[in-house]
Amino acid sequence: MSTTRHLINRQRRLAAATPVTAVRVKPRPDEEEPERDVPQAVAGPVLVTEETAADGETRAAARRSLPRGARLPVVLGLLTVLLGGFAAYAGTQASDLRESSATSNVALSDVARTTEVKGQVTNAVNSLFSYNYANTGTADRAARTLLTGKAVQQHKDMLAAVRAQAAKQKLVLTTTVTESGVELIDGNRARVLLYADQSNTNTAAKDDRTTYAAAMFAVDVVRTGGSWRIANIDTFTR
């Protein structure tokens, strides 16, 4: 009899003890998801559900790696490094392609600009290297408006001999550009290669002597105020 009573009493004690454990677990304020602990405590270790098992695993994994608050910044940091690296690489590639000498030179690829340079330079050379003793004003005006920089002196030197003898020999110098090729156009700078025929007529001589010459030279030009001016004359002298 005592055995039965003893058993019943023991069961009562256990039954009373279980809620005490549950209660003691439940109010821990720092526990993140306290509700989950209740069924676990009540059911005992035998009835561990799948859900609780999975949850326990996730939390264990999180505990093994970084603290929860640092994970996202680290992922974002890695992403920043990867994206930044690509941005830098792509930017370098793009500027290499753009700033290659081929691309910055728009000779021929910019048809309108090429035609403009060719036309203006051809006209400028034709007037700058033509000289008529009877009308020196035209040549002076050309020199004033079509030249700039060191080309002013270069042109002066080149025409010095003609100017000196012009009045006496009644010289008529005519230059005609026969071929022109634009080597370079880069913004407001350009370079043009020219082949020209020159005829120099001594009209004072009785038999109207004319000498012909073939010329080749290149000019560097700059664009100022909408028109191209010659800044350097390259006659390929050594």
Next chain:
Amino acid sequence: MLSLRTARNPLTVVALALALLAAGAAGWGGWSWYAAAHDESAGYAQTRDDALQAGEQAVQNMNTLDYKRLAHGLDSWEASTTGDLHKQLTDGRPQFEKQIQQAQTVSTAKVLSGAVTELDERTGKASVMVALRITVTAPKGKPAAKESRLLGELTRTSGVWKLSALGQAPVGNTAS
């Protein structure tokens, strides 16, 4: 929930901002790389420079000849040319070899300047102007230098620009 959590952590906010900036930069960089690589005028400009370089080299080769290394020089002439010009050179080679061996001349050439005047990328045709200084040394006498105004036609054959015509720019009484 996430935004609340994120907002609570300043490190996350900073990291997110940096990642977004980097993403923006990467997008812009990728786009400009693509645009630069597919720029049609850039391709044309590259073709122009390739044609000029090949043209200048070919013109120089065609004006360089050493009687002591005749076969080498004439091989280089043939390698620089195509079409009719190439045919003329190969046909006239035996006779020319004889002339140069008798004259014993050494010619060297220097390109002073060059320009492409026409370029048709599609058909692979180009015209070039090449200003050249040629120095000819004969067994007797001093080396003679002369300047040459050349006009050349280039044809692209299997990706390589070669001279199909070459001549002096005509000197005429065009001035009137």
